[in-house]
Structures are given as structure tokens and as C-alpha cells.
Amino acid sequence: MKVQRWTRTSKLFTGATGVVAIALAVVPLIFGSDVVQKLTNLLILVLLAAMWNALAGYGGLLSVGQQAFIGIGAYGTVFFAGMGFSPYLAMLLATVLAGAVSVPMSLFALRLRAAQFAIGMWVIAEVISILVRLDNNLGAGTGISLFQMNQFAPNFRQAYTFWMALGFTVLFLAAMFFLLRSPLGASLQAIRDDEDAARSLGVRVASRKRLLFVLAGFGCGAAGVLVVANTLFIEPGSVFSVQWSAYMIFMVLVGGLGTFEGPILGAILLFAIQTTFTQGGPWYLVGLGATAALFALVLPRGLWGAIEERFGLRLMPVGYRVVSPEKKSEASA
Amino acid sequence: MTLLEVDELDCRYGLLQAVRGVSFGVAQGEIVALIGANGAGKTTLLRAIAGAHRPYAGRVRFDGADVTRLPAHRRVSLGVALVPEGRRLFPSLTVEENLRVAAVKNRPGQWNVGSVLDAFPLLQPRRKMPAANLSGGEQQAVAIGRALMSNPSLMLLDEVSLGLAPIVVDAVYASLQSVINEGATVILVEQDLTRALRVAGRVICMLEGRVVLQGDSKSLDRERVVDAYFGLRRSAAGEASA
Amino acid sequence: MTLLNAIVQGIFLGAFYAVLACGLSIMFGVMRIINLAHGDLAVLGAYLTFVIVEGAGVSAFVAFAIALPVMLVLGYLLQVTVLGRSLKAGLLTPLLATFGLSIVIQNLLLIAFSPDVRSLGGSAGAFTTASWQLTSELSISALGVLVLVVAVIVFGALQLFLSYTPAGWAMRATAEDPEAAEIVGIDSKAVYARATAIAVAIASLGGLFLAIRSVFEPTSGPTQLIFAFEAVVIGGMGSLWGTLVGGIALGLAQTLGAQLHPQFSVLAGHLLFLSVLVARFGGGRLTLRIAR
Numbered sequence: 001m002k003v004q005r006w007t008r009t010s011k012l013f014t015g016a017t018g019v020v021a022i023a024l025a026v027v028p029l030i031f032g033s034d035v036v037q038k039l040t041n042l043l044i045l046v047l048l049a050a051m052w053n054a055l056a057g058y059g060g061l062l063s064v065g066q067q068a069f070i071g072i073g074a075y076g077t078v079f080f081a082g083m084g085f086s087p088y089l090a091m092l093l094a095t096v097l098a099g100a101v102s103v104p105m106s107l108f109a110l111r112l113r114a115a116q117f118a119i120g121m122w123v124i125a126e127v128i129s130i131l132v133r134l135d136n137n138l139g140a141g142t143g144i145s146l147f148q149m150n151q152f153a154p155n156f157r158q159a160y161t162f163w164m165a166l167g168f169t170v171l172f173l174a175a176m177f178f179l180l181r182s183p184l185g186a187s188l189q190a191i192r193d194d195e196d197a198a199r200s201l202g203v204r205v206a207s208r209k210r211l212l213f214v215l216a217g218f219g220c221g222a223a224g225v226l227v228v229a230n231t232l233f234i235e236p237g238s239v240f241s242v243q244w245s246a247y248m249i250f251m252v253l254v255g256g257l258g259t260f261e262g263p264i265l266g267a268i269l270l271f272a273i274q275t276t277f278t279q280g281g282p283w284y285l286v287g288l289g290a291t292a293a294l295f296a297l298v299l300p301r302g303l304w305g306a307i308e309e310r311f312g313l314r315l316m317p318v319g320y321r322v323v324s325p326e327k328k329s330e331a332s333a
Numbered sequence: 334m335t336l337l338e339v340d341e342l343d344c345r346y347g348l349l350q351a352v353r354g355v356s357f358g359v360a361q362g363e364i365v366a367l368i369g370a371n372g373a374g375k376t377t378l379l380r381a382i383a384g385a386h387r388p389y390a391g392r393v394r395f396d397g398a399d400v401t402r403l404p405a406h407r408r409v410s411l412g413v414a415l416v417p418e419g420r421r422l423f424p425s426l427t428v429e430e431n432l433r434v435a436a437v438k439n440r441p442g443q444w445n446v447g448s449v450l451d452a453f454p455l456l457q458p459r460r461k462m463p464a465a466n467l468s469g470g471e472q473q474a475v476a477i478g479r480a481l482m483s484n485p486s487l488m489l490l491d492e493v494s495l496g497l498a499p500i501v502v503d504a505v506y507a508s509l510q511s512v513i514n515e516g517a518t519v520i521l522v523e524q525d526l527t528r529a530l531r532v533a534g535r536v537i538c539m540l541e542g543r544v545v546l547q548g549d550s551k552s553l554d555r556e557r558v559v560d561a562y563f564g565l566r567r568s569a570a571g572e573a574s575a
Numbered sequence: 576m577t578l579l580n581a582i583v584q585g586i587f588l589g590a591f592y593a594v595l596a597c598g599l600s601i602m603f604g605v606m607r608i609i610n611l612a613h614g615d616l617a618v619l620g621a622y623l624t625f626v627i628v629e630g631a632g633v634s635a636f637v638a639f640a641i642a643l644p645v646m647l648v649l650g651y652l653l654q655v656t657v658l659g660r661s662l663k664a665g666l667l668t669p670l671l672a673t674f675g676l677s678i679v680i681q682n683l684l685l686i687a688f689s690p691d692v693r694s695l696g697g698s699a700g701a702f703t704t705a706s707w708q709l710t711s712e713l714s715i716s717a718l719g720v721l722v723l724v725v726a727v728i729v730f731g732a733l734q735l736f737l738s739y740t741p742a743g744w745a746m747r748a749t750a751e752d753p754e755a756a757e758i759v760g761i762d763s764k765a766v767y768a769r770a771t772a773i774a775v776a777i778a779s780l781g782g783l784f785l786a787i788r789s790v791f792e793p794t795s796g797p798t799q800l801i802f803a804f805e806a807v808v809i810g811g812m813g814s815l816w817g818t819l820v821g822g823i824a825l826g827l828a829q830t831l832g833a834q835l836h837p838q839f840s841v842l843a844g845h846l847l848f849l850s851v852l853v854a855r856f857g858g859g860r861l862t863l864r865i866a867r
Contacts, residue, residue, distance in 0.1 A: 062667050064611075064674070111856045114666050115609035119804050120852055123845050126801065130842045242797060246678055253671060282682040289682065293675025296668050297660050385758055409760030421755035423748045434744040435759035483760055 024166055028159035036158045040230050042271045043165040044223050045251065049263035049270075050173055051219035052248035057258035058180075058188045059212040060195055062114060065121025066220045067244040068128050072098040073224025074239045075138055081148040082137070088160065090148075091225040095168075098221020099214060106213045110206065122242060129240035143235025146228050161229040168222040173264075175215065180260060184208070192258045250288050253295045256304025265304050336361045336487055336518050337382065342391035344377045351377040353542040354391075359487075364513060365520045366533035366550065370562060373539040375522045376418050379489045382520070383415035384408040395487070410437050414485035418492050418522075420476040424465035428456055428475055431464050435482040442484025443515075449478035452508055470501035477509065488512070490521040494528070506532065526558065540564045577712045581830045587719030589806075589826025590726040591788065593819045595781035595799055596806035597729060598774030600818040603807065605750045605770040606662060608669040612677040613778055614800030618793070619680055620646050620779020621695070621786040622688060628698045635698040639783045643776055650775025654768040662767070677796060684793035695786035703787060722784050729777060730819050737815075746770060805848040 028036050048066075055061040076094030081087050105124070112120050133141045149157055179185050190198035191205055199205045228234050251270050256262020270288075277284040299306060337359040344352035352374045359365055367375050380386040382393055384405030393401045400408055405415075422431055432446050450457050453474040459467060464475060473493055480488055493509070494502040506528065513519060513532070523529040530536065530550045538546035538561040546553070546561035559565075599613045610616075620642060627638035657676060661669040696703045705717035737743040749756040749766040756763050785791055785799065802825065810821020825844050832843020 056667065060667070062670055108853055108856075112852060113856075115603075115670065115804075116808065116852060116856070118611075118670055119609070119801065120849070123801060123805070123848060127842060127845045127849070130838070130845070134838060246674070249671060249674060282685040285682040286679050286686070289675045289678025291675070293657070293672045293679070296671035296675060297657070297664070300664060300668065383758060385754060404762075405757040406760050406762045409758070415758050417755065417758055421752055421758070423751045423755065425751060426744060426747060430744050430747075433741065434748050434756075434761065436741075437760045479759055 021166070021170055025163065028155075028162050033155055033158040036162045037230060038275070040158075040162045040165045040226065042267065043162075043169045044226050044230070045247070045267040045271055046264055047165075047169045047172055047219055047223050047226075048244070048248050049251035049255065049267040050169075050176060051216040051223070052245075053252045053255075053257065053259075053263040054176060054212050054219070055216045056252060057262075058192045059209045060191065061110075061209060061213065062118045063121040063216075064118045064242060064245045064249075065123070065125040066216065066248060067240050067242060068121065068125035069098045069102065069217050069220035070224035070227065070244055071125065071128055071132065071236070071240040072101055073221035073226075074228040074234045075132055075144075075224075076221070077225050077228050078138060078144050078146055078234070081146060087146065087148045087151075087229075088164065091164065091229060094225050095218060095222045098224065099218035102214045102217025102221075105217070106210045110209055110213060122245075125240055125242075129236045132236050132240070139235070141236060143233055145233040147232075149229070149232055161226065164229065165226045168219075168226065172215070172219045172222065176260065179211075179215075184211075188212070246285075246288070246292075250292045252302070253292050253300075254302055256302030256306075256308070257300065259302070259304045259308060262302050262304035266302070334361045335359070336396060337520075338392075338394035339378075339382065340392040340394065342378070342381060342393065343389045344374070344381050344386055345389045346377075350389075351542055352381065352388075355539075355542070355544050357537060357544065357547065359518060359520060361486075361518055362516050363518055363535060364533045365535045365537060366529035367520055367522045367537050367539065368524075368526060368529055368558070368562060369539035372541075374542040375539055376491055378539070379415060379491050379520065379522060380417075383413055383489055385415065385417075409483050409485075410439055412440065412483075412486035413489070414480035414483050414487070415489040416476045416480045416491060416493060418495070420472045422464040422467075422472055422475055422479070425463055427461050427463055428467070429460050431475055431479055432482050435479040437483040440484045444481040444484050446482075449481055452481075452511060453478055455504070469497050470504065473497060473501075473505050474508065477505070477512075481512065486518060488517055488519045490519065492522050492524060494523065494525055502528070526555075526562070530555075530558070538562055578831075578834065580713050581834050582827065583713065583715060584719070585827035585830035586823055587716065587723055587826070588830060589823030590719075590723040590819075591781070591784050591822075592802050592806045592825050593726045593822025594722065594729060594777065594784060596803040596810075596818045596822050597726075597733070597815075598776075598778040598781070599800075599803045600807050600812075600815060601733070601770055601774040601777070604813050604815065605746060606658075606767055608658060608662065608673070609804070610658070610774070611670060611673040611800065612680055612796070613673075613774075613803055614798065615677045615680040615684075615796030616646075616649075616775050617778040617782035617785065617799050617803075618791055618796045619649075619684065619782070620775075621782035621791050622684060622693075623779070624783055625693055625695060625786065628695060633698075634700055635695040635783065635787060636700075638698070639780070642779060646779040647772045647776045650772035651768045653775065654771035655764075658771060659764060659767065677800075681793050681796055688793060690792055690794075692790040692792045693786070694790045695783070696788070699787045718788055722788075725780070725784075726819060726822075729780070730816060733773075733815060742766075742769065802844070805844060809848060809851050 027039060052066060055063055073094050076097045077090050080090035080093045085093060109117060109120060132138050138144055152160065180188060187198065187203040187208055190201070190203055191208055195205060224239065227239065247270060251266030252263050254269060255264065255266020273284065295302060301309070335358045340356050342352050342355045343350065355378060367378065369375050377386055381388050384400070384403060388401060392399060395408070395411060395413060400411065423434070426434065429446060432449055436445070450460065455471060456474055456478070459471060464472065467475065477493065493505055497505065521529070521533070533550050536546070536548060536550045536553060536558065537544055538558060540561065545564070546558065595617060599610060602608050602610050623642040623645060624635060624638045627633065627641050628635055631638065657672055658669065661672045702718045702721055707715045709715060737747055745756070745761045746766050746769070749761055749763045753763045781799070785795070806822035806825050807818050808821065809824050810817030810819065825847065828847040829840040829844045833840035
């Protein structure tokens with residue numbers, strides 16, 4: 001009997017992921033800026049989905065207010081750029097700011113139970129949104145543009161932004177990957193499966209949740225930074241909108257809550273839907289909402305969760321497999 | 334006339350099998366004591382009869398009808414009443430409200446708030462008190478009274494003596510006697526063997542989910558019952574082994 | 576506006592929030608569900624009333640009387656189809672399912688009615704504009720008084736229902752212990768459906784008041800949800816009269832906040848809400864440090 005972390009499938013797939021990442025890196029060199037911008041959007045979605053899944057799928061924390069960090073990232077960038085920092089340095093600073101803010105916020109937010117946490121985070125996002133609206137230096141209610149980016153030619157700007165997006169996405173996905181593979185990861189998956197049981201086994205649930213909360217703060221802040229880098233103009237109504245939470249919920253619920261691969265699948269799906277139904281407007285949102293609700297009720301583990309259960313397929317080696325030599329049967333965690 | 338029939342009942346909690354292939358019948362007017370150690374499956378069995386637990390397999394027949402899949406509240410209107418383990422009163426409801434909420438319209442009979450309070454005089458002064466403020470014995474009285482409010486033909490009592498001082502248990506059983514005297518059919522789970530054997534006409538002993546002993550309480554000798562209770566087997570020389 | 580005027584307006588605004596929050600409080604009290612579509616159901620009710628007003632030419636109040644039974648049925652159906660299922664699954668499921676529902680309702684309204692803002696102020700007769708001038712600086716609006724009176728009546732009627740009727744006892748019993756309720760003969764599913772029906776109906780009453788005192792549009796729901804939730808939390812979750820108190824506290828916070836700066840009103844409400852959460856749950860370590 002041995003405990004396996006890698007299988008042939010996961011070795012192949014992890015290798016393939018590495019190849020994909022490298023392949024993506026050369027995209028700006030081959031494709032026009034239109035495609036590059038679209039793919040940047042896809043990467044932002046993947047990042048957001050992964051972060052929301054980190055919170056809800058592994059921490060049991062349902063936040064309807066991550067747009068707070070998206071907004072901090074976006075407006076932070078504008079703020080630091082306005083102070084004279086070069087735009088890309090401003091972006092890094094803004095990401096750090098978002099993560100830094102999440103730390104004291106966690107002391108308070110994590111004590112709240114399910115519904116209070118969900119709506120509490122939403123209210124916090126609204127408060128930050130109102131405060132931004134009151135600040136004329138940040139464009140108040142009408143919005144502000146990251147004009148400092150104009151120093152770069154559009155092609156280069158698009159390419160740098162894309163690489164930044166790729167870098168952030170790979171960074172945060174890698175962080176989740178190594179987190180889940182570490183001893184910490186086993187405790188995270190235990191929290192996901194049964195928080196009370198995990199606590200009774202001695203898992204320090206509170207500090208684990210804080211880790212996830214801060215990671216998601218950084219990640220969503222990075223996403224916000226990318227949003228302003230990609231669109232160049234932001235206004236409080238859109239950047240602090242609860243619509244972001246709606247997208248995150250859809251991607252993770254449909255893709256697969258509590259799995260590593262699920263959010264990525266969900267992001268690709270949402271991206272595909274968005275590009276196909278560009279004129280969709282309200283009808284496509286009706287579909288999105290109805291699908292999310294349906295998945296919550298009928299298929300709570302999402303598409304990837306269902307695939308995992310049916311086929312025992314685990315593409316990324318974040319779990320453990322017990323291989324019994326006699327029976328050649330496998331049970332995976 | 335057989336009032337209750339349990340047929341190859343199998344009850345599970347996930348992968349844990351609490352009741353395995355249990356079969357027995359209860360005739361109208363019988364008093365049956367269901368005994369066994371903790372974890373033997375007695376509570377689960379009562380809950381399955383009452384409808385609070387969905388069996389994995391097997392049948393429950395009440396008054397001729399198959400009620401296996403019938404939800405608990407419908408069985409109450411057929412005449413089954415459970416006094417659950419731990420009493421499970423509604424804490425913020427008063428004694429009177431606890432009783433009234435259990436009254437069932439289509440089951441007329443002698444039991445109503447007035448007659449229940451007459452049967453349990455200790456409750457009279459506590460009528461308007463929230464159930465959470467009652468003592469253990471008073472709560473047990475309310476729990477039994479609450480079950481009576483539906484004028485049941487089958488009463489299921491789960492560990493009514495649990496956590497109560499002996500003198501209080503005496504009082505509870507005394508009032509139970511008047512119910513029994515009126516010809517009710519009762520299945521009671523009781524840890525106290527002596528009391529169980531005294532009250533009941535028949536004894537069913539369970540161990541690890543199975544029925545290991547059944548019989549008339551008068552004719553069964555105590556040693557046999559104790560052995561079955563603990564799962565002991567006596568050799569010919571009279572030595573016990575598990 | 577003087578301070579006294581602000582206080583009076585705050586109480587009237589708070590009464591409106593209390594009505595809006597009442598249904599949310601009922602659903603939480605009985606089922607432990609926070610219905611994230613609550614605000615959207617209130618707005619749906621407002622649109623239904625609006626359609627009847629436009630179609631039949633009656634006053635908003637008459638139209639509401641017609642819309643009310645429809646909303647009751649809608650609430651009943653909602654529980655039986657969507658919410659009942661989500662109760663059995665985990666803690667997150669009702670939140671996620673109702674969030675999805677919220678998006679569906681908002682966008683269906685958007686498709687049916689366009690994003691234009693509407694109001695029922697014109698169909699409420701004298702109530703919209705009538706007021707009594709008590710002093711040179713203090714005026715009491717008829718609408719404000721109406722909402723306050725209705726709020727007290729609604730909460731009072733609910734209290735009577737829960738304390739003196741068999742259905743009310745059954746609801747309290749099911750709220751405390753659904754399994755024990757089943758064991759004593761209470762159909763818990765029916766109780767839940769009744770609770771949701773009442774909650775949605777009262778929500779639509781909130782929608783009516785929203786439509787009369789101000790404007791509404793398809794995406795107004797989430798804002799109303801936040802105010803309703805804040806009212807429930809400030810007053811204490813699970814307490815019926817607490818929701819009335821919480822609503823009034825929220826209304827006062829907003830009007831008094833507006834006294835400081837016109838754009839501070841909603842912010843003041845949010846800050847009150849967050850402070851209550853901190854006081855009740857958060858910063859345990861922080862307060863210990865200060866106390867020492």
C-alpha cells in the first residue's frame with residue numbers, strides 16, 4: 001500500500017500546463033492587440049474565479065464583496081500613478097495595498113457567520129465605493145482614467161498588461177497549487193469537507209481562513225489592477241459593482257466549487273459565453289443567474305466536481321491516492 | 334389484533350447500520366418494553382416507527398396500512414405518537430402552547446389541555462411558563478402530555494426516566510399507569526430493567542441493531558435477559574463469556 | 576432642516592425600512608435563510624402594482640390589494656420549488672440559490688420594463704404630498720405617518736398571529752425544532768411555505784411604499800436588500816420587534832448623517848451596521864487589549 005501524489009495523468013497534465021503558460025507568453029508577439037485584450041480579460045476571469053474558490057471552496061467563506069479589493073486595486077493604481085510612480089510600479093503597489101488592507105479587515109470579517117459575512121463584505125465594498133465617490137482627486141462619481149499609460153504605444157501597453165496578467169494568474173494559481181500540496185493544504189481540504197471535524201482534529205481553522213482571506217485580497221486586488229490596466233478608464237459604479245461577485249459565483253459554482261481545476265473551467269466557460277453573446281444584455285444574465293442557482297441546488301460540486309467523482313480524474317496533483325497493491329483499486333482524497 | 338408490524342427493518346446513518354433486519358408485531362393493548370445497551374438501535378427503531386427516520390429497507394405497517402414512506406406528521410394523524418429522547422420541547426413556547434400545538438383536529442378523544450393538566454397536576458401552576466424554565470420532571474410530563482394530545486392509539490416512549498431523580502421517575506410512571514389502564518398500546522424504551530419488566534407484558538431486547546431476545550416478561554428469567562442485554566453467552570457450566 | 580425635523584424624518588424612513596425588512600426577518604427566524612432575492616421580490620411587487628395601476632386606472636392602494644394575493648401565492652411557490660430544496664443542502668446553498676434568483680428577477684424585469692425609473696407617487700392620491708405643518712420648521716408628511724402606522728400594525732398583527740393562533744404556534748415550534756414539530760404532527764413543509772408567502776407579501780408592501788415615496792427600477796432590488804438586512808442585524812437577528820427598532824435606528828442614522836453632509840446618509844447607515852457587527856462579533860482581541 002502506498003500513498004501516491006502524482007499519477008501518469010497528472011504528470012502529463014502538469015507538464016502540459018507548463019507548456020500552455022509558455023505558449024501564452026508568446027501570444028502578444030503573434031496576435032493583434034484585439035485578441036490580446038480579450039485574452040487579458042480571460043486571465044482576469046481565471047484569477048477572480050480561483051480567488052473566490054479559495055475563499056468559498058476551501059474556506060467555506062461566501063463573500064459577496066470581493067469587488068472591494070478589485071476597486072482598491074484599480075483605484076490604488078490610479079492613486080499611485082497620480083503620485084508620480086511609473087504605471088506598472090503603481091500597479092504592484094496597488095496590489096500590495098489591497099492585500100495589506102485585507103489583513104486588518106480579516107480580524108473583523110472572519111468572526112462573522114455565513115450570511116453576515118456575505119453581506120458584511122458587500123457593505124464594506126459599498127462603503128469604500130462611497131468614500132471613493134466623495135473624493136474628487138479620484139474622479140468622484142464620474143470616473144478617472146489611467147492616462148499615465150499613454151506614454152506607452154498601444155501595442156506595447158497591451159502586451160505588457162497581458163504579461164502582467166499572465167504573471168499574476170500563474171503566480172496566484174501556483175500559490176494555490178503549492179498551498180494545497182503542502183501540509184497546510186491537507187488542513188485546507190479538511191476545512192472544505194467538514195469544518196467542525198477539522199477543528200476537533202486540531203486544525204487551526206481561524207488562521208487558515210485568514211490566510212485564504214488575505215490571499216484572496218491580494219488576488220482580487222491584482223485583478224482590479226489588471227482591469228484598469230486593460231480598460232484604462234474606471235468609475236466607481238462598475239469597478240465596485242456586485243456584478244463582479246455574480247460572475248465569480250457563476251464561474252466557481254458551474255466550474256466546480258472546492259476543486260483546483262473547476263474555477264479555470266468556469267472562467268473559460270464564462271469567457272466563451274461572454275464572447276458569443278456580446279449583445280446578450282439582460283437575457284444572458286438571466287441565463288447566468290438561473291444556471292448558477294440550478295447548479296447550487298442540483299450540482300453543488302459543479303461540472304469539474306461531477307467529472308472528478310465519475311471518473312476519478314484528477315489532473316493536478318493536489319490530492320492523495322491510496323494505491324492498494326492487492327486489489328489494484330484506488331481511493332483518492 | 335396486530336396494531337403495529339415491523340418487517341425486516343434496516344436503518345442506517347450513512348454507512349453505519351443502526352437497525353438490522355428487525356421484525357416483530359405489537360398487538361392492540363400490549364405494553365412492550367424495548368431494552369438494550371446504548372447504541373443497540375432502540376431509539377432509531379422508535380424513530381423509524383414514528384416516521385422521523387427513513388429506513389433503508391424493510392416495512393412498517395400500522396393498523397393494516399404501509400406507512401414506511403409516510404412523513405412523521407401524517408402518522409400522528411393516524412394515531413402514532415412519539416415522546417422523543419431528550420423530550421424535545423419547544424423552549425420558548427409555554428406549557429399550554431406546547432400542548433396546544435400538538436392537538437390534531439381529526440382525532441377526537443378524552444385528551445385535551447384540561448384533561449392532560451388533570452393527569453399531571455404538577456403542571457397546573459406552570460401552565461403559562463415557557464418550557465425552557467421547567468425542571469426535568471416537569472418537562473417529561475409535558476412531553477408525555479404533548480404526545481397524548483393527539484389521542485394516539487400507539488404511544489412510543491423513549492427513555493422517559495433519563496436524567497431524572499428516582500422519585501420523579503416514580504411520579505412519571507404513576508401517571509403513565511393511568512394511560513396504560515385505559516388500554517393504550519405502548520412501546521417503551523427503558524434503561525432501568527426492573528421498571529421495564531414490571532410495567533411491560535412483553536420484552537424485546539436489542540443488541541447491535543438486532544433483536545436477540547423476545548418474550549413474555551413474566552416468564553423470562555432475569556439472568557437470560559441480562560445475558561442478552563450484554564451479549565453474553567453462558568456455557569453449560571454457567572460461565573459467562575462475551 | 577432642523578435636528579427635530581431630521582429625527583422625525585428618520586423615524587418615518589425607519590418605519591419604511593422596517594416594513595422592507597420584516598419579511599427578511601421572518602424567513603431568517605423560521606428557516607434560518609437569508610433570501611438574497613428579497614429586495615428584488617419587493618421591487619417585483621412594486622412592478623406588479625404598477626402594472627395594475629396602469630392597466631385598471633385604480634389608485635396604488637387598490638392595485639396593491641389586488642397584487643397582494645398574487646405575491647402570497649408567489650412566495651408559496653418559491654418555497655415549494657426553490658427554497659425548500661436549498662434548505663436540505665449546506666449553509667451556502669440558500670445564499671447561492673437566492674443570489675442566482677436575484678439576478679434572474681432583476682434581468683427579467685429589465686427585459687419586461689426597460690431600465691426607466693418609475694414611480695407610483697402619482698397614483699397614491701393625497702398621500703404623496705399632504706403634510707401637516709406643525710411649526711415653521713417641522714412638517715409631518717401624511718405618507719410618513721401612514722407608513723409608520725402600517726409598520727406598527729403589520730408587526731403587531733404578526734405578533735398576535737404568532738402568540739394566539741394555532742398556525743402561529745406551529746410556526747414558532749417549527750422555527751425552534753423542525754424535527755420535533757414533525758413528530759407532534761406539524762407539517763413543517765407547509766409551515767415554511769406559509770412563512771415564505773407572508774414574507775414575500777410583506778416585502779411587496781415594502782415595494783409599494785418604495786414606489787410611492789421615491790422611484791424604482793429593475794435594479795433597485797439589491798439596495799433595498801442591503802437596507803433590509805442592515806435593519807435586521809441592527810435590531811438583532813431572530814427578533815421580530817428588533818427589526819422594527821433596527822429599521823428606525825437605520826432611518827435615523829441616515830437622516831442624521833445627511834445633516835452632516837448630504838452624501839453621508841447611506842454611508843452613515845453602513846457605518847452603524849458595521850459598528851453593530853463589530854460590537855456584537857468582531858474585534859474581540861482588540862477590545863481586550865483596550866480594556867487592559
